Amino acid sequence: MDAYHRHDRTTEAHGWLVHLTSGTATREDGEAFRRWCAESEENALAFAEARALWEALGPAAALRKHERSSRARSGPTHRVRLTRRAFLGGAVAATAATFLMVRSDAFTRGSAPDGLTLRTNVGEQKTLRVAPGVSVEMNTDTDIAVRERGGVVTGMHLRDGEAVVRIDPSRKDPFVVEVADGRLFSEPGTAFAVRCTDEAATVTCLDGHTVINHDGTNTPVKPAQQVAFDATGTGAAVGVNLGTALSWRDRVLIYDNQPLADVVADINRYRPGRIVITDRTLGERRVHARFTLDQMGEVATLIQDAYGAHATHLPGGWVLLS
Structure with missing residues (x-):
């Protein structure tokens, strides 16, 4: 060179x-x-x-x-x-200020056409009653626009993050959930999890029956099944362990034979700053791991010790792993 x-x-x-x-x-x-x-x-x-x-x-x-x-x-x-x-x-202070400016408490009134907005901060979880007979359990760093018509809540749009939607058996009016470029239609008594990150979405059914309408095709999702979709198409329904797939509801993250790069990308949703893997071989390593959300402050050190990585800690919660 x-x-x-x-x-x-x-x-x-x-x-x-x-x-x-x-x-x-x-x-x-x-x-x-x-x-x-x-x-x-x-x-x-x-x-x-x-x-x-x-x-x-x-x-x-x-x-x-x-x-x-x-x-x-x-x-x-x-x-x-x-x-x-x-x-x-003031790198650390700047990072904190960024979160304060971008995030707000749930149920804030946004500008048209989004209207009512639901948000959680990084590391925050909350459960809300968004409409009669509809509750939403929001995971960390989640952004939802509530759909209204004539002052009545008719649905929601998950713009980013993850949530569990539960529709009571007593609800008679439809409640439509939009995620990425798909729409979900569900019967009363249905519960399902939706996730949207980087324009890719997954739907996991807990109870009842839900249907994904994406790119002109309807795909049913049954209990303990998960379907992923993005701009390239919709995948087939696959069976999942609900306890593992939705372990975040118990403030636990479980990873089973996943690339460390994917594990770190998910962990980054729960902590300020970023963990970045700079070594491709390390990122491709398959791992089994279990972390509690209370460990997020020290998770980079835990990964370093468990997998022999070298960690460089930088201001603002950034950690480089190699």
Whole structure:
């Protein structure tokens, strides 16, 4: 690799390190960073060197050294301005403020056309009576728009997150649930779980009978069955262990022979900041794990100890695993 591209890659690596510790990084940023590391061994090595510098010299010293080097090589127009303030300018406080600004208590009045909005914070769970004969048990970081007609609640749209909807046997009026680009129609006495993350959805039936209308096709879901769907189509109904699939209702997360990358992606929904796996082999490792929601503050250390990973803890709840 020539000196120009090596310097360019080093600058990108330091830029990622600054952004991940800024308190403004999002879930999408975490995924983009993971993809950047996976693009080439050179990218991963450049970030490993940047991280080693961060660990050896501390954030302020490392950034001052890199800033002087960048100015000498690139002049005043280099792409990433790495200042001491970028690292130390209240990353943890910024992260907390972000959650306070974006999230609000349940039952807040939004702007048209969404109207009534139900939300839970990261790590928060709550159960609400949203309409006569309809209760919704909301999991962490969930966003629901309530559908109304003439002041009467007729349904809901799960925009992000996870919830269990229970329709009492006594309810006579329909209650339509929208999730991703699908719609669910259920009989009275039905209970089902819906989940939507990154435009992919799953429906898990607990009791009764529900039907998914997606892309012009109706797919029935029976008790202890789960159906997944996204923009590419609808999968077949598969049997699931309800105790495992919905263990979050008991404040427990259970993972059975799943890639560690998928486990971490799910855990990230329950804690501020992000855990990012920078090693592809580690992310592909199949694991069996059980965590309580009370362990979310130390879960990165538990993963580190259990699977021999190396953890770099950054401000704002960000942890890099390799």
